[in-house]
Amino acid sequence: MTALDLLDLDPSLTEEERQIRDVVRRLVDDRVRPYVADWYEEGRVPARELAREFGKLGLLGMHLSGYGCAGASAVAYGLACQELEAADSGVRSLVSVQGSLAMYAIWRYGSEEQKQRWLPSMATGESIGCFGLTEPDHGSDPASMATRARRDGDDWVLTGGKMWITNAPIADVAVIWARTDDGVRGFAVPMDTPGVTAREIRRKMSLRASLTGEIVLDDVRLPADAQLPEAVGLKAPLSCLTEARHGIVWGAVGVARDCLETTLAYATTRTQFGRPLAGFQLTQAKLADMAVELVKAQLLALHLGRLADAGRLRPDQVSVGKLNNVREALAIARQCRTILGANGVSGEYPVLRHANNLESVLTYEGTSEIHQLIVGQRLTGLSAFA
Numbered sequence: 188m189t190a191l192d193l194l195d196l197d198p199s200l201t202e203e204e205r206q207i208r209d210v211v212r213r214l215v216d217d218r219v220r221p222y223v224a225d226w227y228e229e230g231r232v233p234a235r236e237l238a239r240e241f242g243k244l245g246l247l248g249m250h251l252s253g254y255g256c257a258g259a260s261a262v263a264y265g266l267a268c269q270e271l272e273a274a275d276s277g278v279r280s281l282v283s284v285q286g287s288l289a290m291y292a293i294w295r296y297g298s299e300e301q302k303q304r305w306l307p308s309m310a311t312g313e314s315i316g317c318f319g320l321t322e323p324d325h326g327s328d329p330a331s332m333a334t335r336a337r338r339d340g341d342d343w344v345l346t347g348g349k350m351w352i353t354n355a356p357i358a359d360v361a362v363i364w365a366r367t368d369d370g371v372r373g374f375a376v377p378m379d380t381p382g383v384t385a386r387e388i389r390r391k392m393s394l395r396a397s398l399t400g401e402i403v404l405d406d407v408r409l410p411a412d413a414q415l416p417e418a419v420g421l422k423a424p425l426s427c428l429t430e431a432r433h434g435i436v437w438g439a440v441g442v443a444r445d446c447l448e449t450t451l452a453y454a455t456t457r458t459q460f461g462r463p464l465a466g467f468q469l470t471q472a473k474l475a476d477m478a479v480e481l482v483k484a485q486l487l488a489l490h491l492g493r494l495a496d497a498g499r500l501r502p503d504q505v506s507v508g509k510l511n512n513v514r515e516a517l518a519i520a521r522q523c524r525t526i527l528g529a530n531g532v533s534g535e536y537p538v539l540r541h542a543n544n545l546e547s548v549l550t551y552e553g554t555s556e557i558h559q560l561i562v563g564q565r566l567t568g569l570s571a572f573a
């Protein structure tokens with residue numbers, strides 16, 4: 188860590204921020220790192236157990252206040268995401284979806300009753316949440332979603348399906364976004380409601396230590412109070428995505444750092460042609476370029492985190508961070524893999540697992556192309572989405 192901190196960024200964090208980072212790092216070292224390669228290989232993860240562990244430490248809905256949430260700063264939450272993702276993007280996804288998507292949606296747009304019902308048990312990890320926006324035929328363009336919610340007396344009846352939903356196979360509650368006669372609305376849907384089914388998506392080659400599912404909604408009847416009263420229009424789910432994307436900006440730093448730490452250790456001890464790999468100029472050029480990208484990504488994350496804590500972070504600024512940091516983390520993971528040679532494709536080292544995970548991170552929470560369009564719109568004033 189110290190060798191990679193080329194710009195002495197550590198002192199830019201407060202003592203409290205460093206402590207939070209180190210506590211999460213220790214938890215991850217203890218509860219995730221020793222096991223995650225097996226979880227990945229087997230395509231399973233003890234998500235409920237992990238959620239309870241993370242809940243004990245206050246990591247779930249960490250940046251929210253009240254209802255058992257820790258009320259931490261955006262930077263502290265970012266640092267937690269960084270350490271979680273340094274172990275595995277799937278584990279960070281568990282925490283992001285729970286806290287930034289499902290809990291945030293209820294916290295920001297729910298009624299007092301909905302908050303009391305769900306948030307305290309989600310903060311402890313007793314209840315798991317998921318966030319259903321993507322559909323089989325509507326991903327980057329959620330405005331054209333097909334899932335419908337219609338009124339029947341006081342009740343709502345939901346019909347449709349959501350696809351690629353993190354945590355869905357084990358969720359207790361899903362925040363489902365659906366089209367109504369008045370536009371998009373959000374619903375807190377208990378997963379045991381008749382007509383709701385969740386099927387796990389298997390054969391993923393990425394984020395294998397994360398549960399992903401399809402949710403089918405077959406005439407799901409919900410009471411009127413299942414609707415999130417403050418969520419009006421598509422800007423509600425998009426604001427939740429901004430929260431989660433901020434965590435990803437930091438998570439990408441963690442994963443890039445882990446790749447580089449692994450690779451530095453490897454390159455300084457592995458010898459070819461009578462000298463360590465790290466002694467070759469070509470290797471040093473790779474290491475130097477990657478370390479420069481890492482500190483740039485760290486600076487970007489810290490700057491965006493500080494803006495968030497000052498209440499001044501705009502969604503298009505989060506797009507700058509997500510676009511850059513995930514793209515660069517993926518480039519770093521792939522480059523690190525080359526330095527590890529054959530060991531680079533082995534699960535004994537985390538590097539290719541990280542690279543494969545980042546393929547999902549590049550796509551979810553807005554693909555790179557969508558973030559380019561958001562930044563492009565900011566630059567030109569022209570929307571090029573459709």
Ligand SMILES: Cc1cc2nc3c(=O)[nH]c(=O)nc-3n(C[C@H](O)[C@H](O)[C@H](O)COP(=O)(O)OP(=O)(O)OC[C@H]3O[C@@H](n4cnc5c(N)ncnc54)[C@H](O)[C@@H]3O)c2cc1C
Nearest residue numbers: 318319320321326327351352353547550551552554556572
């Ligand atoms: C492991 C995993 C977990 C996920 N978890 C969740 C979750 O919890 N909740 C949830 O709601 N969703 C989730 N998603 C879904 C994810 O958000 C979507 O996959 C993503 O939004 C992209 O949608 P799509 O896959 O349908 O791709 P598409 O929208 O079909 O896009 C395909 C390609 O076309 C490009 N493209 C699309 N439109 C344009 C355009 N206007 N201009 C230029 N290029 C364009 C895209 O950038 C992409 O390269 C998850 C996905 C994965 C892989």
